[in-house]
Amino acid sequence: MIDLNRQAELRQAIELLFHAYRAFTAPPDRILEARGLGRVHHRVLYFVARSPGTTVTALLGVLGVSKQALNAPLRQLVEAGLVNSRAGTQDKRSRHLSLTDAGAALEAELSGTQMALLEQVFTAAGPGAEQAWRALMGKLCAPG
Amino acid sequence: MIDLNRQAELRQAIELLFHAYRAFTAPPDRILEARGLGRVHHRVLYFVARSPGTTVTALLGVLGVSKQALNAPLRQLVEAGLVNSRAGTQDKRSRHLSLTDAGAALEAELSGTQMALLEQVFTAAGPGAEQAWRALMGKLCAPG
DNA sequence: TTTATAGGTCAATATTATTGACTTACATCC
DNA sequence: GGATGTAAGTCAATAATATTGACCTATAAA
Numbered sequence: 001m002i003d004l005n006r007q008a009e010l011r012q013a014i015e016l017l018f019h020a021y022r023a024f025t026a027p028p029d030r031i032l033e034a035r036g037l038g039r040v041h042h043r044v045l046y047f048v049a050r051s052p053g054t055t056v057t058a059l060l061g062v063l064g065v066s067k068q069a070l071n072a073p074l075r076q077l078v079e080a081g082l083v084n085s086r087a088g089t090q091d092k093r094s095r096h097l098s099l100t101d102a103g104a105a106l107e108a109e110l111s112g113t114q115m116a117l118l119e120q121v122f123t124a125a126g127p128g129a130e131q132a133w134r135a136l137m138g139k140l141c142a143p144g
Numbered sequence: 145m146i147d148l149n150r151q152a153e154l155r156q157a158i159e160l161l162f163h164a165y166r167a168f169t170a171p172p173d174r175i176l177e178a179r180g181l182g183r184v185h186h187r188v189l190y191f192v193a194r195s196p197g198t199t200v201t202a203l204l205g206v207l208g209v210s211k212q213a214l215n216a217p218l219r220q221l222v223e224a225g226l227v228n229s230r231a232g233t234q235d236k237r238s239r240h241l242s243l244t245d246a247g248a249a250l251e252a253e254l255s256g257t258q259m260a261l262l263e264q265v266f267t268a269a270g271p272g273a274e275q276a277w278r279a280l281m282g283k284l285c286a287p288g
Numbered sequence: 289t290t291t292a293t294a295g296g297t298c299a300a301t302a303t304t305a306t307t308g309a310c311t312t313a314c315a316t317c318c
Numbered sequence: 319g320g321a322t323g324t325a326a327g328t329c330a331a332t333a334a335t336a337t338t339g340a341c342c343t344a345t346a347a348a
Binding site: 006007010011012013014016017019020021023024111114115117118119120121122124125128129130132133134135136137138139140141142143144 | 150154168255258259264268273276278282284287
């Protein structure tokens, strides 16, 4: 009896997480789609923003895709003037990736919608709830 | 200055949500992959479990895919003995979907890993934190 | 100078989705 | 009862996106 109730609560929590994540990813997806960009482009923008000067090989490792799969989206981003690809000074074989101003602006827009959403929700919930939420999500990442 | 700090906190929250969601979906993905099943199969199992007797058309609406895209995965699930597809008694054109015992067992296994993870995390965090988490995730689904 | 590495490309293939056109079976309406 | 509509399923063509494998250039390092 009690267990079934708890099970129902946990199922609700599953749905909550699913829908919250969808609501969270929908705004960036819409912005990207309007530019003809997809998830791969987003991930590239994201990682290059957080690791300016990173190389193509490093990006391949982080994204876990093949060189051929990365090539097309990355070229599109460079051609669209969103990402800089400069040969290295020490090792001229490597290409160092960074965001252009336009790329940084787009990345800020994408992250910005998500930060605004979180800020709104955190503000409504109060600082204690935010702390509890962070602790819980952290445990979810590294349970045990 | 203060704003930049807050921005960094919100960026952390973005990463937290991303990684928590990945940790949350990884175990079912592994179980499904071992059976040669993908996300579509999972979603079918999920919705059929929650709406036993639902029809193909209803499922198409919920999943938001084309009839042709659903056909192959659904047929695989039926052939694998995980989903029942019975003609309706009132309207014999329609097929009513439900899980077989094996299908229900698999669905329980998939949901079970997620419920166990949530229960573990909720228990560690305490009931107050769980309540705060639920409220916050609910607001994320329907902000405003 | 040989060998290894970073990046890039071409080709073939696989998966998974799409739309459109069509068929079968059945229901419903007049 | 006959026209029309609907549920399900299928065939074909197409598109997007991924894969592996082979190969190339340029450059670095042993």
